[in-house]
Amino acid sequence: MTISHMAAEVAEIPEVAARFLDLSRDAVQAAAAALRDRDPDLVITVARGSSDHAATYLKYAVELLAGVPVASVGPSIASIYRRPLRLGRAACIGISQSGRSPDIVEMMRAAGAGGALTLAITNFEDAPMAEASAHCLPLRAGAERSVAATKTFVTSALAGLALLAEWQEDADLRAAVAGAPDAFGRALALDWSPLAARLSRAQSAYVLGRGPGFAIAAEAALKFKETCGLHAESYSAAEVLHGPSAIVQARFPVFALGVEDAALPHVVATAERLAAQGADVFLTGGDAAGAMRLPSVDGLHPLLSPLVLAVAFYRFVEELARRRGFDPDTPPHLRKVTETM
Amino acid sequence: MTISHMAAEVAEIPEVAARFLDLSRDAVQAAAAALRDRDPDLVITVARGSSDHAATYLKYAVELLAGVPVASVGPSIASIYRRPLRLGRAACIGISQSGRSPDIVEMMRAAGAGGALTLAITNFEDAPMAEASAHCLPLRAGAERSVAATKTFVTSALAGLALLAEWQEDADLRAAVAGAPDAFGRALALDWSPLAARLSRAQSAYVLGRGPGFAIAAEAALKFKETCGLHAESYSAAEVLHGPSAIVQARFPVFALGVEDAALPHVVATAERLAAQGADVFLTGGDAAGAMRLPSVDGLHPLLSPLVLAVAFYRFVEELARRRGFDPDTPPHLRKVTETM
Numbered sequence: 001m002t003i004s005h006m007a008a009e010v011a012e013i014p015e016v017a018a019r020f021l022d023l024s025r026d027a028v029q030a031a032a033a034a035l036r037d038r039d040p041d042l043v044i045t046v047a048r049g050s051s052d053h054a055a056t057y058l059k060y061a062v063e064l065l066a067g068v069p070v071a072s073v074g075p076s077i078a079s080i081y082r083r084p085l086r087l088g089r090a091a092c093i094g095i096s097q098s099g100r101s102p103d104i105v106e107m108m109r110a111a112g113a114g115g116a117l118t119l120a121i122t123n124f125e126d127a128p129m130a131e132a133s134a135h136c137l138p139l140r141a142g143a144e145r146s147v148a149a150t151k152t153f154v155t156s157a158l159a160g161l162a163l164l165a166e167w168q169e170d171a172d173l174r175a176a177v178a179g180a181p182d183a184f185g186r187a188l189a190l191d192w193s194p195l196a197a198r199l200s201r202a203q204s205a206y207v208l209g210r211g212p213g214f215a216i217a218a219e220a221a222l223k224f225k226e227t228c229g230l231h232a233e234s235y236s237a238a239e240v241l242h243g244p245s246a247i248v249q250a251r252f253p254v255f256a257l258g259v260e261d262a263a264l265p266h267v268v269a270t271a272e273r274l275a276a277q278g279a280d281v282f283l284t285g286g287d288a289a290g291a292m293r294l295p296s297v298d299g300l301h302p303l304l305s306p307l308v309l310a311v312a313f314y315r316f317v318e319e320l321a322r323r324r325g326f327d328p329d330t331p332p333h334l335r336k337v338t339e340t341m
Numbered sequence: 342m343t344i345s346h347m348a349a350e351v352a353e354i355p356e357v358a359a360r361f362l363d364l365s366r367d368a369v370q371a372a373a374a375a376l377r378d379r380d381p382d383l384v385i386t387v388a389r390g391s392s393d394h395a396a397t398y399l400k401y402a403v404e405l406l407a408g409v410p411v412a413s414v415g416p417s418i419a420s421i422y423r424r425p426l427r428l429g430r431a432a433c434i435g436i437s438q439s440g441r442s443p444d445i446v447e448m449m450r451a452a453g454a455g456g457a458l459t460l461a462i463t464n465f466e467d468a469p470m471a472e473a474s475a476h477c478l479p480l481r482a483g484a485e486r487s488v489a490a491t492k493t494f495v496t497s498a499l500a501g502l503a504l505l506a507e508w509q510e511d512a513d514l515r516a517a518v519a520g521a522p523d524a525f526g527r528a529l530a531l532d533w534s535p536l537a538a539r540l541s542r543a544q545s546a547y548v549l550g551r552g553p554g555f556a557i558a559a560e561a562a563l564k565f566k567e568t569c570g571l572h573a574e575s576y577s578a579a580e581v582l583h584g585p586s587a588i589v590q591a592r593f594p595v596f597a598l599g600v601e602d603a604a605l606p607h608v609v610a611t612a613e614r615l616a617a618q619g620a621d622v623f624l625t626g627g628d629a630a631g632a633m634r635l636p637s638v639d640g641l642h643p644l645l646s647p648l649v650l651a652v653a654f655y656r657f658v659e660e661l662a663r664r665r666g667f668d669p670d671t672p673p674h675l676r677k678v679t680e681t682m
Contacts, residue, residue: 041429042383044410049583063418067427069385071412076552076579077404080603086408088382103579148584203544204572211417226587231545233574238417238444238681242390243489246567246672262421266682277674331587333618340579341607 006146006227006321006328010314011188016141016151017158018181023140024159031119031135032166038117040091043070046107049338050149050219051095051156054121057215058093058160061303064211066168075103078110079341087116093160094120097144097152098337099127108132121159123152137163146329147336148226150314153219154184157307176301183304186297187311194292195282196320198253199224205232205253208240208270210263213306217257220313226331227321237263237270250278258285259305260298284309347487347568347662347669351655352529357482357492358499359522364481365500372460372476373507379458381432384411387448390679391490391560392436392497395462398556399434399501402644405552407509416444419451420682428457434501435461438485438493439678440468449473462500464493478504487670488677489567491655494560495525498648517642524645527638528652535633536623537661539594540565546573546594549581549611551604554647558598561654567672568662578604578611591619599626600646601639625650 043062045055052072059070077083079102092111096104099122109132112118118133125138139155158180165173199205205224209217217234224232235244237256248254254274258267268286275281275290283291285305297308321328384403386396393413400411418424420443433452437445440463450473453459459474466479480496499521506514540546546565550558558575565573576585578597589595595615599608609627616622616631624632626646638649662669 041427042410042412048580052580060415063414063426064422064424067424069383069412069414069426069428069431071383071410073404073410074401074552074555074577076577076604076607080607081405081552082603083405083408085404085410086382087410090410211415211422214415222584226584229588229590231572231574231588233572236415236417239389239393241681242679243563243567243672243675245674247570247572248674249570262423263417266417266421331584333586333589334584338583340582 004318004329006148006150006318009144009146009151010318013151013154013311014181014185016155017184020139020155020159021162021177024137027137028162028166031137031163034117034135035091035167038089038091040068040089040117042090043068044087044090044092044111044116045070045072045095046075046092046104047095048101048104050153050222051097053215053219054095054153054156054160056218057157057212057307060212060215061161061164065164065170065173065303073107075107078107079103084110084114087111087114090116092116092118094129094133095156096129097123097149099124099129100337101339103341105129105132121156147331147334148223148328154307154310161303172301173303176304180304183297183300183308184311187308188315190295190312192294192312192316195255195294196316196323198280199230199320200323202230202253205230205255206240207232207234207255208237208267209257209306210237210267211261212303213257213259216306216310219310220255223317226334227317227328228324228326237267241270245274248274248277248279252279254279254281256281256283257306257309258283259302259309260285261302345487345659345670347489347491347659350485350487350492351659354492354495354652355522355526357496358525361480361496361500362503362518365478368478369503369507372478372504375458375476376432376508379430379432381409381430381458383431384409385428385431385433385452385457386411386413386436387416387433387445388436389442389445391494391563392438394556394560395436395494395497395501397559398498398553398648401553401556402502402505406505406511406514406644414448416448419448420444425451425455428452428455431457433457433459435470435474436497437470438464438490440465440470441678442680444682446470446473462497488672488675489564489669495648495651502644513642514644517645521645524638524641524649525652528649529656531636531653533635533653533657536596536635537657537664539621540571540661541664543571543594546571546596547581548573548575548596549578549608550598550647551578551608552602553644554598554600557647557651560651561596564658567675568658568669569665569667578608582611586615589615589618589620593620595620595622597622597624598647598650599624600643600650601626602643
């Protein structure tokens with residue numbers, strides 16, 4: 001039996017992550033030194049699709065560890081509206097697998113022209129986005145043949161964490177980053193078959209998270225759409241109670257990403273409330289009355305845990321796609337590189 | 342026949358908007374003067390639910406007109422993670438109808454303690470959020486009995502535009518704000534019955550926009566969930582092509598919010614592409630091959646146009662809710678004031 005490109009690329013994640021950490025040490029150090037020099041009051045992120053979820057992940061990590069606010073700027077501000085932003089003492093981090101979407105490249109160029117310190121995270125160090133930026137962290141993840149990004153998503157987010165650990169010279173996060181390849185390997189062994197059984201025919205679902213886990217919820221919802229034809233939507237476990245829970249009727253599937261951090265009791269509380277509404281709730285951390293607990297890799301740094309969940313999710317969703325009759329490598333209507341303005 | 346609270350509150354929008362502009366002139370001037378004094382390098386927004394869509398609206402407006410980057414900060418950063426952010430020369434705008442959700446109040450207090458200039462936009466000038474902020478723009482929209490916010494959403498966004506116009510002393514936007522009540526009145530007369538016919542039994546849909554129109558797409562998607570039990574999800578008209586279009590199969594309903602601004606050709610291009618995939622596409626601006634054009638109020642300031650669309654949408658969605666068998670005033674599982682941490 002031939003396995004899909006997606007399955008092969010997910011299985012490669014521990015090795016790709018280890019290679020990135022090994023080969024990109026100097027690039028990470030140089031970019032971190034530039035961040036310490038600049039001491040930014042603001043970090044701007046520029047990205048689309050899965051890469052934008054890596055940017056959201058980084059937003060929470062930077063705000064929680066460095067205390068510097070992070071703004072996601074729509075690339076259209078530069079590419080369509082042509083409005084230069086006042087970027088004073090900002091750092092601008094662009095994330096793109098291909099490094100080629102014209103709107104992203106234009107925004108990085110505009111940010112640099114406006115005085116921002118620009119850093120590109122991309123798979124290809126000769127990509128136009130890398131050339132438009134002062135620093136580049138090349139992922140060196142190898143070709144990604146599956147349209148759905150997996151190994152490049154995880155490596156992009158890990159690159160961001162590695163950069164943050166060096167910028168802040170934070171020993172705990174440094175150790176967590178060094179241990180990431182091993183944790184990713186353990187995540188590949190998790191069994192989430194009860195969730196697969198529930199989602200084998202579902203049409204709609206919610207994926208919930210909080211803090212950095214929210215970014216992984218967003219990524220999971222996108223992958224459900226791309227590979228399984230499932231209309232999954234992500235919400236913060238708080239935000240979902242401000243309106244969206246209205247469509248959560250009996251047996252509505254809810255996948256709640258809980259990790260061991262300060263937000264876990266709140267994720268559990270939301271899981272219990274939606275279970276009480278009759279939803280079929282699956283939860284990866286803590287224990288919620290009425291919800292099914294899925295196995296997880298425990299004892300990790302709270303800024304790494306959600307990324308480890310992403311690895312477990314990727315293996316899971318590739319199998320779910322085939323179970324639902326989809327070829328995970330060829331999502332309808334999509335190509336690998338999407339170029340937008 | 343008794344009309345719903347929601348219908349009555351939507352019909353009130355022109356009058357409520359005019360009253361806000363009349364009664365809040367001094368508060369807007371004082372807050373604008375404080376913004377000019379502070380000359381912020383960064384604007385932070387803090388909000389949830391519909392109010393967060395008003396904040397997104399304001400993000401695009403501030404970035405496009407003032408050139409100052411805007412970051413949405415998750416209230417959990419203060420309320421759960423208890424991480425003080427470095428807010429240097431920032432202004433922090435909180436938006437909440439009730440002004441009472443503890444996470445929002447805590448974030449405003451933390452921002453003020455960190456040195457940010459804090460401004461509250463809320464319906465109640467004695468709300469805890471107002472008391473935790475240096476300035477307040479009270480909406481004075483009267484009681485909102487419908488759970489789904491309508492008049493307070495529009496007035497919050499208009500308050501933000503009024504503040505921006507005075508802060509930047511921009512004559513065009515000032516004139517647009519003054520003319521808003523009249524434009525809202527014209528929006529109430531628009532007939533979108535072809536869209537209602539298509540959505541009378543739909544289970545899933547996408548709502549698309551770009552720039553400030555994206556914020557209105559997000560608000561529309563939330564209202565479809567709250568009042569119609571319809572799983573509608575919003576995307577930027579660029580972002581939807583980076584993956585989510587995979588679930589757009591034949592006859593999938595797509596509602597594209599186009600307004601007369603620089604992004605319109607790109608919204609039209611996305612509408613055409615999704616129509617070519619077989620989607621049933623409805624569009625409010627421009628002309629797209631294969632899409633149905635809905636009527637709109639034309640000739641408006643590009644920062645006001647999307648908000649005028651929101652008014653037309655609210656009247657439309659209240660009717661759609663009843664057509665789908667829902668009472669628009671009592672969404673399942675929701676209460677008017679949601680308090681989260």
